[in-house]
Each structure stands twice: as C-alpha cells, then as structure tokens.
Amino acid sequence: MTIVDVLTAIQNTGFARAITKSDHLVIAALQIIHVFAFLLLLSSLVLMCLRLLGLVLQRQSIPQVILGPMRLFWFGLSLAVISGALMFVTGTKHYYYNRAFDAKMLLLLTAVVVQLVLFHRVAANESPRPALARVIVAFSLVFWFGVAIAGRAIGFV
C-alpha cells in the first residue's frame, strides 16, 4: 500500500465525502476558522516576542506576561490543526502534490519543535540573556510566519 493509496482511501471515507459534498459555506467556514485560528496564534506570538525583547510591559515579569498569550497560542494552534485537517481530508492528493503544502508541513514541524524546545525555555525564565532571547525570538518568528506564508501560497502554486 503506497502513500497515494492511503491518501485516496482517506479522501474516499464517508466522513471526507460528507464534508466535500456539503454546502460551499461549510468549506468557507472551515477556511475562515483556519485563518482566524492562525491569526490568534501569530497575535499571541507577536505579543510574547515583544515582551521577550523587552519592548513592552517591562515592569511585569516575563512569565507573568506570557501566561495568557501562551494559552491563546496553543488554543489557536489546536483550532488551526483541527480545521486544517478537516480541509485536508477533502482533497488529500490535491494538497499532497502541492509544493507549498509540503513546505508548510516541514515549517510547521520545525516551528513546533522550536516552540517546545527553545521558546518555552526562554519564556519560563525571569530574566533570560538578552542575546539568547533575541535569537530565539527571531527563529520563532521566522518559522511561524513561514508557516503562514507557505499556507497562503498553497492557493497560488
């Protein structure tokens, strides 16, 4: 069984067909939720990065500022993954053969690893070394915005 067989099988499940055959508004709603969820993720990331760089809310400690946005970040990611997976099952091969989709998945994996391994470490610290914080903020922004750009490019390639 090749990967293409698996993709075809997923696309042909009753569940995937139900979404595909449903009203256009269902797909449109999924896309809106997907965009909105990712915006929540990026928004909370921007705020956390501004704080890590010491540009805003300096009188509050890093862990104190980051607690709320971090929850919003993971909420946004969960919602984006769920809505994204629902869109994916309706056209598995369409996405599989899209180069921007491949790039997006690779960037997403890297971004999640950067977030869990590096970002969380520096965000838990009361006073991380400024140079280290800057490097990690840069990595995090590049990968997460990279995921968004690659995602937007899926519609163009």
Next chain:
Amino acid sequence: MSSLVAFAECIEQSKIGTAIAESRYWWPIFEGTHLLSLSISFGLIFVTDLRLLGLWLRRVPVTDVLHQLRPYVLGGFALTFLSGGLVFWSEAATVVVSPLWTVKILLILLGGLNALYFEFVIAKRPEVVDNRTPLPSSVRYAGLASMTIWTVVIICGRLLAYLPR
C-alpha cells in the same frame, strides 16, 4: 453609488491597478502582507480587548497596556491599510458592488470610532486612570464591541475572496 462604481472601475483599470492584478508576484505579496499584518494590527487590538474584558494581566493598568502597545498597533494598522489599499486598487470595481465590502468598510469606520471614543472618553475617566477595581462596565463593553467588530471585519474580508472575478 453609480459614481462610486465608475470611480472604482477607473482605478481598477488604471496603469497601477492592472499592473498589480496581472503581476505574478505583486498581487500575492500585497494580499499576503494584508493578511499577515493582521497578526499585528488586529492581534494586538485583540489582546488589548482581552485586558479590557479583565481576562488577562488584571494587575496591569489598562492605560499602561494601551500606551505600551500603541506604536505597534498603529504600525500594524498602517501596514494593513497600505497593503489593503494596494489590493483594492487592483480589484476595486469587483468588490465595491458587493454588500460585503460596504459592511466591511462601515465596520472599519465603526471600529475606529469605538477606539477613539475609548481613548478620549472612557480611558480618561478617573476610575480607569487610577486602575480602580472594578473598572466601569463601559470598559468591558468597549472591549467586547472592539473584539466583535474586528472579527466580523475579518470574516467579511475573507468572504470577499469568494466573489467571482
């Protein structure tokens, strides 16, 4: 309305309008910038609204949050408006005839007025300046209004992409 449509056709068919619409790179770049810059403009407004609703950083005065995020919020909005304007330039006649576009523009104006009213009236009240608890309920209403207005603006904007062109 018909003069608005005529004007929209005029700018869509202008040299710059057609150049953006026909370019392989400029249209996706402007449209992508418009979308991604929302993470700064809409995003920072959204987290400010969370503070107004008392859901986050309750011990930090509202005026502090507003003041410190202001340059980034304004910078984000400048980027969103500029890139949005360039996208509009290339498809003005297609979008102005849609009620979605009218709703979107009216809500942007309403969102702007809500922010100005908050900034110049509500945020100047002594209870807000001194960060007394509980804050007047008008603070929460303004946050809720802002969150709702900008969310609907984004939904309208996304739906505009489905218009036949």
